[in-house]
Amino acid sequence: MTQEALLEVRGLATHFFTGQGIVRAVDGIDLTVCRGETLALVGESGSGKSVASLSLLRLVEEPGRIVAGAVRFAGDDLLRLSEREMEAVRGAKIAMIFQEPMTALDPVQRVGDQIAEGLRVHEGLARRAARARAVELMARVGIPDPVRRARAYPHEMSGGMRQRVMIAAALSCDPDLIIADEPTTALDVTVQAQILSLLDDLKRESGAGVLLITHDLGVVAEVADRVSVIYGGQIVEDGPVEQIFRRPAHPYTQGLIACVPDVELPRQRGRALQSIAGSVPSPFDRPDGCRFRDRCPSAFARCTEEPVLVPIANGHSARCWLNVR
Amino acid sequence: MVKFLGRRLAASAFMIAIAATIVFFSVHLLPGDPVLILLGEQGAADAEVVARLRAQLNLDAPLYQQYLDWLGGLFSGDLGKSLQTGLPVAEEVLRRIPRSLELIVAGLAFAILLGIPMGVVAARRRAAPAGLAVSAVAVAGFSAPVFVTGILLVIVFSLWLGILPSSGYVAFGADPLGHLAAGLMPALTIGINFMGVVTRMTRASLTEVLRRDFVRAARARGLSHRAAIRRHALPNALVPVVAILGVRAGNLLGGTVIIESLFDWPGLSSLLVSACFARDYPMIQGALLAIFVLFAFISLVADLIQSFIDPRMRTGR
Amino acid sequence: MRSMTAKLVRHAQGRNLALVVVSPYLALIAIMAVLPEAIAPYDPLAIDASNILAPPTSTHLLGTDEIGRDILSRIIYGARVSLGVALAAVAVACLLGVPLGVATSYLGGRLENAIMRAVDVFVSLPEIFVAIVVLAFLGGDLPTLVFTIGLLYFPQFAKVAHGMTASIRSREHVLAAVSLGAGPVWIIWREILPNMRSVIIVQASFTLSFAMLLEAGLSFLGLGVTPPQPSWGQMVGTLKDYLFTNPWPVVFPSLALFLTILAVNILGDWLQDRLNPELGG
Numbered sequence: 001m002t003q004e005a006l007l008e009v010r011g012l013a014t015h016f017f018t019g020q021g022i023v024r025a026v027d028g029i030d031l032t033v034c035r036g037e038t039l040a041l042v043g044e045s046g047s048g049k050s051v052a053s054l055s056l057l058r059l060v061e062e063p064g065r066i067v068a069g070a071v072r073f074a075g076d077d078l079l080r081l082s083e084r085e086m087e088a089v090r091g092a093k094i095a096m097i098f099q100e101p102m103t104a105l106d107p108v109q110r111v112g113d114q115i116a117e118g119l120r121v122h123e124g125l126a127r128r129a130a131r132a133r134a135v136e137l138m139a140r141v142g143i144p145d146p147v148r149r150a151r152a153y154p155h156e157m158s159g160g161m162r163q164r165v166m167i168a169a170a171l172s173c174d175p176d177l178i179i180a181d182e183p184t185t186a187l188d189v190t191v192q193a194q195i196l197s198l199l200d201d202l203k204r205e206s207g208a209g210v211l212l213i214t215h216d217l218g219v220v221a222e223v224a225d226r227v228s229v230i231y232g233g234q235i236v237e238d239g240p241v242e243q244i245f246r247r248p249a250h251p252y253t254q255g256l257i258a259c260v261p262d263v264e265l266p267r268q269r270g271r272a273l274q275s276i277a278g279s280v281p282s283p284f285d286r287p288d289g290c291r292f293r294d295r296c297p298s299a300f301a302r303c304t305e306e307p308v309l310v311p312i313a314n315g316h317s318a319r320c321w322l323n324v325r
Numbered sequence: 326m327v328k329f330l331g332r333r334l335a336a337s338a339f340m341i342a343i344a345a346t347i348v349f350f351s352v353h354l355l356p357g358d359p360v361l362i363l364l365g366e367q368g369a370a371d372a373e374v375v376a377r378l379r380a381q382l383n384l385d386a387p388l389y390q391q392y393l394d395w396l397g398g399l400f401s402g403d404l405g406k407s408l409q410t411g412l413p414v415a416e417e418v419l420r421r422i423p424r425s426l427e428l429i430v431a432g433l434a435f436a437i438l439l440g441i442p443m444g445v446v447a448a449r450r451r452a453a454p455a456g457l458a459v460s461a462v463a464v465a466g467f468s469a470p471v472f473v474t475g476i477l478l479v480i481v482f483s484l485w486l487g488i489l490p491s492s493g494y495v496a497f498g499a500d501p502l503g504h505l506a507a508g509l510m511p512a513l514t515i516g517i518n519f520m521g522v523v524t525r526m527t528r529a530s531l532t533e534v535l536r537r538d539f540v541r542a543a544r545a546r547g548l549s550h551r552a553a554i555r556r557h558a559l560p561n562a563l564v565p566v567v568a569i570l571g572v573r574a575g576n577l578l579g580g581t582v583i584i585e586s587l588f589d590w591p592g593l594s595s596l597l598v599s600a601c602f603a604r605d606y607p608m609i610q611g612a613l614l615a616i617f618v619l620f621a622f623i624s625l626v627a628d629l630i631q632s633f634i635d636p637r638m639r640t641g642r
Numbered sequence: 643m644r645s646m647t648a649k650l651v652r653h654a655q656g657r658n659l660a661l662v663v664v665s666p667y668l669a670l671i672a673i674m675a676v677l678p679e680a681i682a683p684y685d686p687l688a689i690d691a692s693n694i695l696a697p698p699t700s701t702h703l704l705g706t707d708e709i710g711r712d713i714l715s716r717i718i719y720g721a722r723v724s725l726g727v728a729l730a731a732v733a734v735a736c737l738l739g740v741p742l743g744v745a746t747s748y749l750g751g752r753l754e755n756a757i758m759r760a761v762d763v764f765v766s767l768p769e770i771f772v773a774i775v776v777l778a779f780l781g782g783d784l785p786t787l788v789f790t791i792g793l794l795y796f797p798q799f800a801k802v803a804h805g806m807t808a809s810i811r812s813r814e815h816v817l818a819a820v821s822l823g824a825g826p827v828w829i830i831w832r833e834i835l836p837n838m839r840s841v842i843i844v845q846a847s848f849t850l851s852f853a854m855l856l857e858a859g860l861s862f863l864g865l866g867v868t869p870p871q872p873s874w875g876q877m878v879g880t881l882k883d884y885l886f887t888n889p890w891p892v893v894f895p896s897l898a899l900f901l902t903i904l905a906v907n908i909l910g911d912w913l914q915d916r917l918n919p920e921l922g923g
Binding site: 087088 | 537538539541542543544545546547548549552556557560561564634635636637
Binding site: 340343347351352355464465467468469470471472473476477479480484491572573575576578579580582583586587594597598601602609613616617620624 | 763765766767768769770771772774775776778779780851852855856858859862863875878879882885886889892893896899900903904907908911
């Protein structure tokens with residue numbers, strides 16, 4: 001895989017300055033997405049993965065703020081662009097698909113107009129032309145009877161159709177990068193598979209890079225090329241998808257994989273994790289050292305020191321002292 | 326849409342029927358005999374005179390008969406005759422409806438044109454000085470009793486500046502400019518009071534809507550914050566605002582009665598008040614009914630606006 | 643980053659600052675309502691014939707009215723009517739409305755529906771017009787005023803209580819308690835009433851400001867308490883006729899009304915933020 005990097009995130013940190021203290025939701029993460037590649041950013045809810053994806057588009061809202069890092073995309077550091085320049089990137093170069101198509105679509109606007117909105121903003125299309133393009137896009141994402149459906153309102157469509165509308169809107173300006181934040185979580189299992197294969201087809205056709213945010217390793221196994229696992233606002237493991245599944249190096253990743261019923265995990269030390277004990281620690285009082293040590297079955301003395309991300313194999317690295325001998 | 330309109334009109338008719346019933350019984354069940362009051366102590370001494378007047382006013386029939394007569398009269402546009410003047414109530418009421426309506430419409434327009442932008446500022450800059458200032462103005466606006474606002478305006482515009490008449494009514498036909506000058510302060514008073522309500526509701530509703538995903542999704546499509554508010558957040562935020570304004574129009578616009586009294590504006594409210602003091606039962610009923618119908622009409626308009634914004638209303642959910 | 647934190651701190655202080663300013667003022671009004679004789683400089687009915695419609699002076703701090711009565715003393719005595727009537731009316735509304743709302747929720751079926759529809763009609767009734775008709779016939783003594791206003795606002799409490807009851811009854815732990823044999827009385831006493839307390843308090847604080855506005859409006863129209871007993875609205879209603887002779891006297895009762903209702907509204911907002919942040923805007 002010798003591909004040019006489309007998106008390079010370095011040391012990105014987004015903190016929330018709340019009345020109760022500072023929440024380091026994203027605490028210095030690195031990510032790389034190449035053209036035509038799908039990177040899965042995997043973590044539980046509260047791990048910081050959604051904040052990370054919003055940070056890339058600079059859509060974090062008060063009291064959240066990006067405090068450090070760089071987001072290199074197409075030669076620019078997005079964090080240094082003016083708000084107006086950033087608006088020209090959003091939707092045109094980087095598009096986003098949200099988790100809940102019901103809430104991410106404006107309930108009082110026709111879906112065709114919402115799909116066309118990006119075209120009108122970025123390409124200055126007139127209403128009529130933009131609507132015609134919206135109908136084409138709807139056909140492309142597999143919405144039957146698109147001419148009639150373009151005039152429908154979100155509440156008149158099924159969950160799967162609404163997510164197709166979201167995808168059509170994201171594709172409208174031929175973006176180079178698509179960020180998909182839990183695109184299938186809110187959908188029925190059968191519809192999930194359809195949406196995933198649709199995303200995969202579209203990626204292949206357009207050659208765009210995809211950043212897939214998910215908590216579901218089953219989804220990852222199906223569509224991802226590479227995986228970054230995020231925990232407590234940090235990347236704890238990073239590598240090609242086969243490596244991650246075959247030889248997970250971080251106990252957290254091992255735990256996540258063990259939660260997936262149909263993925264095989266080499267049984268280590270004679271026991272398989274069925275689920276990860278405990279829950280994501282409150283961001284106000286994370287443990288010092290390794291953030292996972294309270295829940296980690298293999299924690300030992302050294303874990304009170306903060307681990308660093310160390311390479312294990314080609315393109316595979318993990319943030320765990322177990323790998324540093 | 327036609328079906329929706331039909332359903333909504335039927336609901337309005339139903340509301341008016343209920344209102345007519347409430348009006349009839351509330352007036353008839355209240356203590357005090359209109360005949361005795363009309364005749365005064367001397368006349369009341371003569372039983373025959375009392376009986377004759379009672380029959381003349383149809384007050385000797387059983388209550389249900391009077392109620393049916395009242396409803397029947399309603400359908401033929403006959404609201405009875407004033408006990409004071411003997412003139413038809415319906416005529417007097419119809420003459421006054423436009424006068425009250427114009428104050429309310431002008432006040433509402435002022436409140437909406439100012440209140441919505443102020444609500445947007447208050448929601449967008451909750452913690453900033455501009456937002457706090459707007460919120461403060463809004464709270465002050467609806468905390469001031471309407472007569473306090475009205476008197477303040479009179480002190481400024483009539484007493485100090487001397488540019489507007491402090492009270493009175495000029496017919497539009499007689500002197501259009503004079504009519505506007507006379508109506509300006511009463512309308513403004515309604516507007517200021519109502520603006521506070523509109524601002525607060527817009528602020529609360531928009532604050533809630535701004536947290537929703539579709540606003541963020543619109544920004545992810547490349548819309549500026551301002552455009553995302555204008556095209557997505559505000560239309561959604563206005564749905565509940567219009568709904569509440571419609572449902573509570575009667576409560577929120579109750580101040581018109583005080584304004585009409587303060588500015589000597591001969592609308593429906595002042596008709597009601599003077600009829601009450603004169604124990605002019607048919608007139609009380611007519612004025613009260615007209616006021617209810619007026620507010621039912623405002624609710625209807627609010628519902629139509631709401632269904633125009635929100636497609637979910639039209640399909641009846 | 644530091645400025646952001648500072649802003650948040652300032653914001654939080656600003657919220658409580660409102661309370662710090664408002665509560666002493668409301669305490670003062672409450673004292674005026676309870677013990678007017680202790681602080682009023684004059685008898686509110688005493689006539690000083692040498693000072694008619696006087697502007698503020700050292701003898702009459704806020705001036706005198708059209709027959710020479712001391713405005714300050716009348717404002718102090720008027721607090722009893724203006725605040726007292728509204729408070730009593732809210733108590734009436736709450737004591738009638740909450741039991742009705744809770745009980746209706748237990749009726750179920752068509753009857754529940756019918757009652758709530760009736761409540762809806764009453765909630766949308768333009769209350770001041772109804773009050774005008776009732777008071778014009780019954781006359782404005784204190785109990786009539788209190789019950790008229792209270793009856794006009796009780797449907798709102800019924801509506802809120804009904805909604806809260808329905809939502810609390812469908813909570814899982816309440817359902818569990820019911821399946822273990824807990825009766826309605828126990829559920830109402832242990833679960834429903836404690837859980838709706840904060841919402842009812844907020845509702846009461848907003849209703850208080852509506853009730854004060856309504857009382858003021860009715861008194862302004864001459865339908866409130868019978869003169870010579872003073873109330874703020876009635877003072878404004880009388881003194882406005884002398885606006886062009888001397889605008890001073892009318893300003894003070896207006897101000898008293900405005901500031902008190904403002905204070906009650908600020909208190910209501912504060913309570914709303916404090917007790918039901920999820921509902922607040």
